[in-house]
Amino acid sequence: MTPQEIRTLLESIVDSDLDQSLGSLGAIHEIEVIGNRVRVFLDAVQPLHWAAKRLDHDCKSTIRAVYPGAEIEILVREKGGVARRMPTLSGIKNLIAVASGKGGVGKSTVAANLAAALAQRGASVGLLDADIYGPSQPTMYGLSSETMRAEKSADGKVIGYPNEAYGVKVASIGFVMQRDQAAILRGPMLAGYFTMLVEQIVWGELDYLIFDLPPGTGDIQLTLTQRIPLTGAVVVTTPQEIALADVRRSIQMFSKVKVDVLGVVENMSYFVPPDMPDRKYHIFGEGGGQSVAKEFSVPFLGEIPIDVRVRQGADDGFPFVLDPESGSLGDAFRSVAENIVREIRKANARAVDTVVEISL
Numbered sequence: 001m002t003p004q005e006i007r008t009l010l011e012s013i014v015d016s017d018l019d020q021s022l023g024s025l026g027a028i029h030e031i032e033v034i035g036n037r038v039r040v041f042l043d044a045v046q047p048l049h050w051a052a053k054r055l056d057h058d059c060k061s062t063i064r065a066v067y068p069g070a071e072i073e074i075l076v077r078e079k080g081g082v083a084r085r086m087p088t089l090s091g092i093k094n095l096i097a098v099a100s101g102k103g104g105v106g107k108s109t110v111a112a113n114l115a116a117a118l119a120q121r122g123a124s125v126g127l128l129d130a131d132i133y134g135p136s137q138p139t140m141y142g143l144s145s146e147t148m149r150a151e152k153s154a155d156g157k158v159i160g161y162p163n164e165a166y167g168v169k170v171a172s173i174g175f176v177m178q179r180d181q182a183a184i185l186r187g188p189m190l191a192g193y194f195t196m197l198v199e200q201i202v203w204g205e206l207d208y209l210i211f212d213l214p215p216g217t218g219d220i221q222l223t224l225t226q227r228i229p230l231t232g233a234v235v236v237t238t239p240q241e242i243a244l245a246d247v248r249r250s251i252q253m254f255s256k257v258k259v260d261v262l263g264v265v266e267n268m269s270y271f272v273p274p275d276m277p278d279r280k281y282h283i284f285g286e287g288g289g290q291s292v293a294k295e296f297s298v299p300f301l302g303e304i305p306i307d308v309r310v311r312q313g314a315d316d317g318f319p320f321v322l323d324p325e326s327g328s329l330g331d332a333f334r335s336v337a338e339n340i341v342r343e344i345r346k347a348n349a350r351a352v353d354t355v356v357e358i359s360l
């Protein structure tokens with residue numbers, strides 16, 4: 001058993017998220033062999049909250065198939081990501097916007113449960129509620145009576161610290177301004193205020209910062225997408241045609257400002273009555289999310305049914321996905337989170353490629 005033999009075995013393993021082999025990804029950094037002990041050092045495209053376990057398993061089983069007695073250790077190091085110019089964002093690996101064209105389709109619900117699902121998976125997560133007219137995250141995270149801790153930094157700038165619940169750092173424009181105060185601000189002023197908020201909150205090191213955007217394609221959305229180096233955007237819709245028209249506008253806005261659309265989540269896809277679990281009612285129509293994703297050649301990230309427990313969790317300040325009894329409904333959210341993470345890895349792999357191309 002030599003390092004070269006092990007390398008040859010591992011090179012053909014496919015990183016299924018990226019659909020490329022570890023060899024072609026340049027993921028095998030180093031291999032040490034001492035007697036029957038093997039240590040493999042991998043450099044894999046982040047984030048690895050689902051992939052690390054799979055890579056570990058695939059590498060071990062591939063080596064064991066040829067060397068059954070080998071003692072194997074796989075050490076995975078993260079690579080990939082984008083350098084951020086803004087100092088407050090420099091410690092954040094992935095910036096994700098959750099957006100929609102139409103209001104009330106469940107962006108905030110998806111953002112809240114996505115953040116919670118990622119934190120439960122071991123990630124460090126921040127959630128920024130950017131909806132000035134109707135901030136939801138303080139309520140959805142049970143933080144509505146909190147205020148944001150703020151202080152003056154050495155150079156006289158005001159900096160604020162997010163609040164924390166369920167392992168997620170939450171900051172909202174609602175912590176720093178009243179709703180009726182927001183109502184008198186218009187367009188560019190609002191966008192300026194939002195930029196200030198982004199520049200002043202100290203997040204520290206994060207795997208993901210999720211932006212819960214207000215509905216539509218207005219100033220806030222444009223400011224965010226143009227000024228902030230987003231990893232990508234997740235677009236939420238309900239299945240009916242009237243929502244899809246707005247989704248198209250939203251996707252077009254992101255492609256115009258060259259932000260990757262990570263995919264479409266369809267919320268309120270169907271209703272299963274608790275007393276008739278074999279029935280499924282497509283209240284808002286069927287298949288709309290899938291068809292719009294297909295139309296724009298972006299991934300379809302999954303369906304979330306309508307369920308009173310989701311609404312209740314949101315009102316009670318508890319992201320439903322964290323309920324140990326969340327069952328198949330929780331799985332729907334977790335599967336959306338896993339699919340989003342896969343698309344983030346793809347985006348980061350493309351970014352890695354871009355860097356390589358530029359340096360040639």
Ligand SMILES: Nc1ncnc2c1ncn2[C@@H]1O[C@H](COP(=O)(O)OP(=O)(O)OP(=O)(O)O)[C@@H](O)[C@H]1O
Pocket residue numbers: 100102103104105106107108109110131134136213214215267268304305306307308310311312314315
């Ligand atoms: N899958 C679901 N099942 C049941 N209720 C849901 C579901 N998704 C969202 N809701 C409820 O629908 C309402 C609207 O959801 P939410 O606030 O997440 O939408 P939004 O797109 O963020 O709205 P806005 O455009 O106002 O920001 C909330 O009361 C929420 O609890």
Ligand SMILES: [Mg+2]
Pocket residue numbers: 107108109131136212213214
């Ligand atoms: Mg909202």
